[in-house]
Amino acid sequence: MKVEIIERDDQYVLNHCTKYLARDTSDPRHDFGQYGPGDPRAALCEAWRFPVVDTHWDGVSAESSYPFNDVTFVHDGRAAAPAVVTVTGTFGPLHAPVPLRPLLFAGEPTGFFAVTVRVPKGQVHTYKLGVDGAYVVDPVNPQRTVLDNGETWSRFFTDACAVPLVLGRAERELLGRLVAHLLPFRLEENRRFIRGVYESLDRAARNEEFPLAYQLDDEVGTVNYIDKLLARQEQHNADDYRTCLRIIGDLLRARSGGLDPATVPPEMYADLYAQMETERVEGWDHGRYGSPRHFLLLLRRHAMTGAFAHPRHGGNAGAAGWMYLENRFRDGRGDTLFDWRRALESPLGNNTDYRG
Amino acid sequence: MAEGTPPQEPADIVVIGSGAGGAPVAHTLVRAGHRVVMLEKGPLLRTQAQSPQGLSDFKRDESFATGAEKRITVPGVANTGEAYFSSHVEPDLNDEPHVYRDGDGADRVTIEGYTAQVVGGGTQLYGGVSPRFTPDDLRLRSFNEGRGDLRADPGGDVLREARDWPVDYAALEPYYTRAEELIGINGTWEGQAKTPSADRYQPPLAPNPISAYAAAGMDALGMRRYRTPLAVITRDHAPSGRTVPRDPESIKTAFVNRYGDPLGLKSNTWVSLLAPLRGGAGRGGFELRANCTVTHLEADGARVARVHYRDPAGRPRVLAARTVVVACSAIESVRLLRLSALLDAAFERRINGNGLLGAYFLTHCFGGAQCVVPERADKSRTLDSDWATDHCARAEWIREQGLWAGGVIYNNTSDGALPLSLARTWHAMDMDSIWKGYLYDTSLVGDGFEDYLEQSFGRRLSVAFMANQVPQRTNRIELHPTVKDKWGRPAAHILKTWHGHDRALMDTLAEQCRRILAGGGRTGDLSSGSVGHSVVRIANHVLGGARFGTDPADSVLDADCRAWNFDNLYVTDGSFMPTSGSANPTLTIEANAFRVADTLLGRV
Numbered sequence: 001m002k003v004e005i006i007e008r009d010d011q012y013v014l015n016h017c018t019k020y021l022a023r024d025t026s027d028p029r030h031d032f033g034q035y036g037p038g039d040p041r042a043a044l045c046e047a048w049r050f051p052v053v054d055t056h057w058d059g060v061s062a063e064s065s066y067p068f069n070d071v072t073f074v075h076d077g078r079a080a081a082p083a084v085v086t087v088t089g090t091f092g093p094l095h096a097p098v099p100l101r102p103l104l105f106a107g108e109p110t111g112f113f114a115v116t117v118r119v120p121k122g123q124v125h126t127y128k129l130g131v132d133g134a135y136v137v138d139p140v141n142p143q144r145t146v147l148d149n150g151e152t153w154s155r156f157f158t159d160a161c162a163v164p165l166v167l168g169r170a171e172r173e174l175l176g177r178l179v180a181h182l183l184p185f186r187l188e189e190n191r192r193f194i195r196g197v198y199e200s201l202d203r204a205a206r207n208e209e210f211p212l213a214y215q216l217d218d219e220v221g222t223v224n225y226i227d228k229l230l231a232r233q234e235q236h237n238a239d240d241y242r243t244c245l246r247i248i249g250d251l252l253r254a255r256s257g258g259l260d261p262a263t264v265p266p267e268m269y270a271d272l273y274a275q276m277e278t279e280r281v282e283g284w285d286h287g288r289y290g291s292p293r294h295f296l297l298l299l300r301r302h303a304m305t306g307a308f309a310h311p312r313h314g315g316n317a318g319a320a321g322w323m324y325l326e327n328r329f330r331d332g333r334g335d336t337l338f339d340w341r342r343a344l345e346s347p348l349g350n351n352t353d354y355r356g
Numbered sequence: 357m358a359e360g361t362p363p364q365e366p367a368d369i370v371v372i373g374s375g376a377g378g379a380p381v382a383h384t385l386v387r388a389g390h391r392v393v394m395l396e397k398g399p400l401l402r403t404q405a406q407s408p409q410g411l412s413d414f415k416r417d418e419s420f421a422t423g424a425e426k427r428i429t430v431p432g433v434a435n436t437g438e439a440y441f442s443s444h445v446e447p448d449l450n451d452e453p454h455v456y457r458d459g460d461g462a463d464r465v466t467i468e469g470y471t472a473q474v475v476g477g478g479t480q481l482y483g484g485v486s487p488r489f490t491p492d493d494l495r496l497r498s499f500n501e502g503r504g505d506l507r508a509d510p511g512g513d514v515l516r517e518a519r520d521w522p523v524d525y526a527a528l529e530p531y532y533t534r535a536e537e538l539i540g541i542n543g544t545w546e547g548q549a550k551t552p553s554a555d556r557y558q559p560p561l562a563p564n565p566i567s568a569y570a571a572a573g574m575d576a577l578g579m580r581r582y583r584t585p586l587a588v589i590t591r592d593h594a595p596s597g598r599t600v601p602r603d604p605e606s607i608k609t610a611f612v613n614r615y616g617d618p619l620g621l622k623s624n625t626w627v628s629l630l631a632p633l634r635g636g637a638g639r640g641g642f643e644l645r646a647n648c649t650v651t652h653l654e655a656d657g658a659r660v661a662r663v664h665y666r667d668p669a670g671r672p673r674v675l676a677a678r679t680v681v682v683a684c685s686a687i688e689s690v691r692l693l694r695l696s697a698l699l700d701a702a703f704e705r706r707i708n709g710n711g712l713l714g715a716y717f718l719t720h721c722f723g724g725a726q727c728v729v730p731e732r733a734d735k736s737r738t739l740d741s742d743w744a745t746d747h748c749a750r751a752e753w754i755r756e757q758g759l760w761a762g763g764v765i766y767n768n769t770s771d772g773a774l775p776l777s778l779a780r781t782w783h784a785m786d787m788d789s790i791w792k793g794y795l796y797d798t799s800l801v802g803d804g805f806e807d808y809l810e811q812s813f814g815r816r817l818s819v820a821f822m823a824n825q826v827p828q829r830t831n832r833i834e835l836h837p838t839v840k841d842k843w844g845r846p847a848a849h850i851l852k853t854w855h856g857h858d859r860a861l862m863d864t865l866a867e868q869c870r871r872i873l874a875g876g877g878r879t880g881d882l883s884s885g886s887v888g889h890s891v892v893r894i895a896n897h898v899l900g901g902a903r904f905g906t907d908p909a910d911s912v913l914d915a916d917c918r919a920w921n922f923d924n925l926y927v928t929d930g931s932f933m934p935t936s937g938s939a940n941p942t943l944t945i946e947a948n949a950f951r952v953a954d955t956l957l958g959r960v
Contacts, residue, residue, distance in 0.1 A: 009408055011646070014668045015399030017645035019448065019473075023842040029450040032427040045448045045842075046426075057410045070409075079670055106645070110669035114946030184805045270802075291695035297795040301425075304794070308775035310417040322458045325775060329814055331733055337734040337814050343609040344414050353601045354618055355404060355411055 004118040006056070006070050010103045013072060013114040016052045017103075020045045021076055021112075021140070032236035032237055034142065041142055048134035048232045050074055050140045051156050055356045056118055062346040062355065069158040071119045075100055075129055076140060078111030082132045083114040089127025089153075094119070097130050121312075124163045126153035144233055157231070165231040166238055171245045172223050173262035178248070179219045179226075181269045182303040185324070193327060194220060198321045215341035220324075225306030225315025237298060242287055244295040248272065251283050311348065319348060362672040367393040369960055370663050370677040372650050372692070375477020376945040377683030377929030379625030384953030386633045390960055391641040393675060393743050394630070395665055397684075398445060400646035401480075403620035403627060405471075411735045414480075414616030418776040420444050421614040422790060425816060430455075432838055434462035441790050442467055443481060443614060443778070445474040451842040454687065456850040459891050463836075466788055469719070469850065469894035471685045474616070475646050476626035478685065478896060479942060483613035483740030484622055485816065486541050487764050487939040488550045488947075490749050491525035493824065496935050499751070507521050507758040510858035514760045516714075517827045519934035522915035529553055531947040531954075536585075539946060540593045540623035543585030548716050549746035558590045558740075561608055563769075564818050565684035566733035567742035570767035573819075573876030577708040577868075581746035584766045586739050587623035587942070588612070596628045610736040610773035625946075635723065648673075653680060653696040653925070655703050660925045666827035666843065679924045679960050683949070686898040686931035690714045690833040691848045693902070693927075698835065698846070706921035712912050718900035719851055721862045722893075723886025724820035725869035727879040732814040735773035741766045746945070748821070748868055749938045759861050763823025764939040765869060772816050782812075788892065811881070819872050821865040822895070825936050826855040833901045854888050862886035876905070886905040897941050902931040916955045917948070 011321040027033070028042030035042045044124040056068035075088045086097035100113035119125065126145055128135045137144055140156040145155045157165065164172060168226060180186045185194050201254060222315040252261035276292040283291055306315030308322065316322065322340045329337040343354035369385055374396040382392045386497040401413035414420070422441045425784050429450050430436060440449060446467060453465045471478030488943045492499050495519040500506070530553065535554035545555055563571075574581045590607060592599045598620055600607060607621050620627040633642040647668035654662040663675040682689050693713060697704035707713055744766035747753060754762045772778040783793025794800065800808050831853065835846035854862075863886065870884035887893035905911030907922045917932050919925040928949040930941050937944060 007408070011400055012407075012409070012413075014647050015401060015413060018399065018668045018670075019451075022647075022666065022668065023451065024844050025840075027844050029429050029842070030426075030448075031429070045451055055411050055415075059410060066618070105668050110667070112669060182801050182805075184802070184809065186802065187806065229424065236427070237425070273801065296798070300514055300795055300798075300801075301791055304779050305419075305776060308779075309419055310415075314415070315417060321775070325813065326807075328809075331732070337732050338736060340736060342606060343611060343736065347418075351606070353606065354416060356415065 001030065001093055003096070003098055005098065006116040006118055008070065008072060008116040009289055010105070013074060013103055013112070014105065014110070016049065016072065017074060017112055020047065020049055033239070034235035041140060044140060044258055047140050047142050048235070050138065053156065053158055057355050062352065065355070066347055068118050070116050070120055071156065071158065072114055072116040073100060073127070073129070073138075074140070075113040075131065076111065077113055077131070081129070084130070084132055086130035087115065088130060088135070090125045091119045091123075091127070119158050121159045122161050124155065124157040124161060124165065126155050128153055143232060157228065161228060162312055164224075164227055167223070167227050167230070167241065170249070170262070171242070172227070174245055174249055175226065176219050176223045176243070177262055177269055178299060179222045179303045179306070181266065181273060182300055183219060183222065183307050185220060185307075186266070190324065193324060194320055197318065197323050220307050220320040221315040221317030222303055222306030224317070225309065226302045226314055228314040229302065240289070240295055240298060244292070247285055247288055251281070254283060362674050362735055364662070364676050367391070367470060367515065367675045367677050367921045369679045369681065370395065371681040371683065372663065373477060373683035373685070373689075373929065374475045374630060374644070375471060375479055375625055375683065375685065375929070376942045377680060377685070377949050379476075379629040380946050380949035381681050381683070381928055381953040381956065383538070383629040383633060384950060385960065386640045386642045386954060388957055389640040393643045393645065393647045395650055395663070396644065396646045397649045398475060398646065400475040400644065401445070401616060404618055405620065406631060412618030414617070414618045416609065416618065418774055421777070422780055423630050425550050426450070428465050430465050430839055431727070432463075432663040433465050434458070435464040440467060440788065443472065445472040445480065445616065446470055447473050452604055453837050453839055453841065453847045454850060455836045455847055456852070456892050464892070466892050468788060468892050469687055469896060469898050471896055471898070475644065475736070476624035477815070479587070479624035480616045480626070481614050482587070482942060483770065483939045485741050485766060486543075486585045486587045486943040487548075487744065489937040489939055489944050490549050490746070492751055493761065493937045494521040494523070494525055494528070496520065496824065497759055505758045506857060508578040508860040513828070513855060514520040514550040514826055514857050517829070518760060519903070519905065521934060522904055528947055528951060529902075531950040534950050535943055535946040538595050539587055539943075540589040540596060540598070541585050541587050541627045541943075544583040547580040547582035549749050557585065558593070560586070561590055561604060561739065564733055564735060564738045565731070566729060566735060566814070567767050567769055569729050569817055569876035569879060570744050570819055570872060573872035573874070574745050574747075575745060576875035577747070577871060579745040579872070580745045581745045584741040584744040586741065589621055589623060592888065593628075596632050598627060604871065605737075608737045608739055610738055610770045610777075612738070613692040613740045613770050629653060649682075649843070650692060651695070651845065652692070652699055653703070655700065655706070655922070658706065658923045660919060660922060667950075679926070679956065681926045682926055683927070683929040685929050686717065687833050687848050688899045689927055689929055689931050690901040691835065692833050695845055707912070707919055709921065710909055712903070714901050715829050716827045716900045716903055716934065717831045717833050717850070718825050718827060719852070719894045720897045720936055721823040721825050721858050721865070721886070721888075722821060722895050723862050723866045723884070723888070724867070725866060725873050725882065725884035726816060727873040728811055728815050728880040729817050729876075730878045733770060735814050738773060740768065740770045742769055743767050745769035748865055757864050759864065760826065760857060761824035761861070761935070762938050763821045763865055765819060765821045765865070765872070768818045768820055771818055772812065775813070778812060785812055817873065817879070819869040821859055821869055822940055823865055823938055826857050827900065827935060828853070836915065839881070853891055859888040862888045886906075897930070897936070899933045899936045899941055902927050902936040904932045905934060917952045926952060926956070
């Protein structure tokens with residue numbers, strides 16, 4: 001497994017550094033609840049952007065480029081001024097650290113180091129930085145994971161990743177039921193359509209057109225989208241999900257006489273939803289979570305976004321959400337009134353000028 | 357390098373800001389053989405064709421226009437703890453807050469009024485609507501002289517505060533033409549209330565079918581209409597070397613307003629004016645330093661001598677400048693001058709001796725109407741607008757209505773064209789309330805969601821107006837007493853209200869918009885309104901605060917946009933405007949910056 005290094009110029013990397021890392025203040029301006037007390041990352045803006053996961057282009061074709069991302073590791077060496085910085089991780093051979101180069105501005109070192117490597121989409125990896133020979137977790141990236149040996153490593157995932165990172169199986173199943181109630185796909189004719197999309201994807205076209213479609217169900221990957229959001233951009237909402245899913249699970253079990261919440265009839269979800277809207281949910285433990293409505297609104301924003309966002313974010317699997325709109329709205333001649341494919345990069349869409 | 361002695365480099369001309377105010381100056385001076393260093397706070401995000409990797413940092417991805425949830429953590433304001441959503445090139449509100457005084461007297465942090473922080477500035481994210489101002493917009497004092505019929509103005513404020521610009525339309529006209537040619541605008545002239553000396557428009561693309569309702573409504577009311585001038589090229593553009601795709605219809609995509617263009621077809625100042633200066637084409641020499649924030653200016657007497665900035669790693673650096681052009685957008689330019697004055701009493705006396713720096717801050721009176729049309733269209737095949745009318749910018753109409761000034765009306769086509777933008781702008785009044793309308797409308801689930809899609813997707817049509825706001829001295833930009841940015845500098849504090857006459861004007865124009873949609877066919881769910889009830893709404897049209905004029909006691913800048921008591925300090929963004937015009941301001945900011953640049957050619 002050889003690591004393919006991608007040439008990205010210093011301007012590209014600095015464009016992704018200055019706004020987020022350069023500052024005089026160490027105030028915890030960016031702690032929305034995701035950090036423990038005194039965590040230095042709370043002073044950094046959108047620390048989740050590191051490492052930078054971006055589109056890959058091989059200069060040859062959309063088809064050969066599409067299965068990969070470019071991942072840029074950045075180390076902020078402004079204070080310590082290290083001589084050598086490397087990165088080692090599961091994306092490459094662990095015995096061969098990849099060196100980061102110093103970034104320059106106006107011909108002088110900035111103190112930032114970076115390297116870009118090619119990594120397949122849909123993957124999760126762990127890594128450490130080597131700073132003058134010492135292996136450390138990435139001090140910027142908020143994603144960390146404790147390995148089986150008890151060691152903490154930094155983590156990242158690439159586009160359209162379907163590996164669960166935050167929510168457990170029972171949480172995902174319950175969330176799937178909650179989300180399905182919020183989206184239009186639970187209606188019978190829409191369910192049939194979504195199934196049709198996935199069945200057509202199962203045939204030969206699937207690998208070419210939607211190589212990353214992974215999960216074929218009513219919620220079009222929205223649960224996976226939420227899992228990825230809670231793992232990265234919206235870590236600060238992860239506790240809300242854990243707490244509320246526990247409360248809702250307990251509630252539905254109690255209301256159904258002990259049934260698995262993932263199997264209770266849809267009407268129970270509809271009732272629950274209506275109650276959450278009014279803040280008056282029978283049996284809700286307000287000591288554990290104050291506002292059921294707050295969680296409902298969070299869930300609604302995430303459900304809508306997950307169903308219709310670009311599939312790279314882990315939802316809208318196989319572009320099923322867009323295909324639903326494409327199919328549903330047609331003119332008198334049968335031509336679609338949501339031709340999303342024109343603008344989107346091939347092979348997801350059919351635009352060959354725009355590369356994603 | 358010892359602490360406290362940042363390196364100092366010599367520079368002939370330093371331009372601060374790369375958007376509509378800065379880029380025309382740099383373009384003109386470099387083309388004439390001068391050396392310009394441009395400092396831009398934001399990143400240099402390139403098009404696919406410019407990028408060595410063949411990829412743009414702008415994406416057709418709705419999460420780029422409105423990103424993940426963040427929360428306001430600024431202490432001591434009334435909306436601490438609230439969620440907000442911003443574009444990837446808008447500033448972070450916790451690092452660089454703008455604070456406004458709300459109608460209830462409380463201070464709140466806002467995303468309104470920020471143009472993008474990126475090379476190209478606000479022209480990267482704008483919808484590109486690019487009409488000229490009318491000749492009367494530049495002479496509103498003379499236009500209203502002696503009138504006693506102005507509505508909702510018992511104190512006579514309008515006549516007292518209206519100002520003529522120190523340059524008239526004839527003086528600005530050649531620069532409008534130059535801007536239209538060099539920037540790259542498509543549209544039509546027939547039916548406009550402005551006359552060009554030369555037609556530099558590229559031809560427009562076919563309108564979106566939904567716009568036919570707006571066109572029919574305008575026709576029914578006898579309003580002459582024209583294709584909205586849009587800063588998007590539809591043909592190969594020789595001045596900037598840009599080329600269009602083989603199928604020009606593919607230029608139409610709803611990833612336009614609030615999106616940077618990965619293909620560079622939207623005419624932002626980076627692709628149209630700055631990128632062509634690179635390599636040998638620039639003659640004099642052009643150096644663009646992106647990711648560099650200017651912290652303050654330092655003067656020796658009547659000359660600004662040094663520009664202090666932070667480099668991409670945040671290190672202090674200094675440029676020793678012979679001429680300095682400030683173009684950071686109105687709020688941030690006023691702030692930069694005030695921050696410089698805070699460090700030096702002599703600077704304060706020169707820039708603000710008359711107390712007018714920051715005063716007469718302006719935005720636009722705006723609003724409009726919206727409806728549901730019977731026949732659905734594919735709104736994703738679109739640019740930002742198709743039809744416009746100057747009917748309500750004509751002198752006779754303005755006088756008939758008892759108003760001091762008028763405004764342009766145009767239909768929007770890209771609003772709510774994509775599924776997420778439809779949801780997050782549902783009943784959202786401004787950038788600060790994005791998502792909230794959809795989330796609070798909890799009927800939008802299951803069958804309700806189906807009805808919502810059926811009613812809204814591809815069927816919502818809106819018509820907007822953009823009109824002059826009455827200048828008021830108390831509408832102003834100050835430094836906030838306690839809130840600081842990530843560099844420890846005081847944040848901008850925005851204090852503004854609407855005048856009673858503004859509300860009368862907005863009500864009148866909103867009614868015109870409503871009538872257009874009512875007359876457009878079997879439209880339903882018709883509503884109209886304006887920003888008259890909200891003090892925060894700015895439309896990202898930030899203007900005034902350093903107005904130009906002929907009287908040093910009544911203005912901050914002279915007619916050439918030079919600060920009155922400095923020999924070498926110019927301000928060329930929208931802050932120069934004494935009145936805010938009857939149209940979107942970008943083209944006028946660019947035209948004026950080209951005019952100032954011509955003046956500078958004789959001075960540098």
